[in-house]
Amino acid sequence: ASLTPREREVLSLMAEGRSNAAIAAALVITPGVVEKHVANIFAKLGLPPSDSDNRRVLAVLRHVAGR
Numbered sequence: 001a002s003l004t005p006r007e008r009e010v011l012s013l014m015a016e017g018r019s020n021a022a023i024a025a026a027l028v029i030t031p032g033v034v035e036k037h038v039a040n041i042f043a044k045l046g047l048p049p050s051d052s053d054n055r056r057v058l059a060v061l062r063h064v065a066g067r
Contacts, residue, residue, distance in 0.1 A: 003040075003041060003044055004040075007040055007044070009027060010037040011041055011060070012063070013026055013027070014038070014056055014059065014060055014063075020035060020038065041059055042055050042059060045058075045059055045062055
């Protein structure tokens with residue numbers, strides 16, 4: 001499934017290295033809403049929880065690669 005416009009905004013801010021708190025402040029939403037968007041991004045990109053991978057980095061790499 002494709003990302004929503006808000007999920008793309010969150011992912012773009014993640015790519016800038018921003019924390020969930022900073023993303024929340026930039027988008028004027030709560031940190032809990034950011035967490036929900038991040039979880040949706042991980043699910044839509046097929047990035048399950050992993051002890052060996054950083055899902056934020058993998059999501060950003062896919063974003064940068066245009067996938």
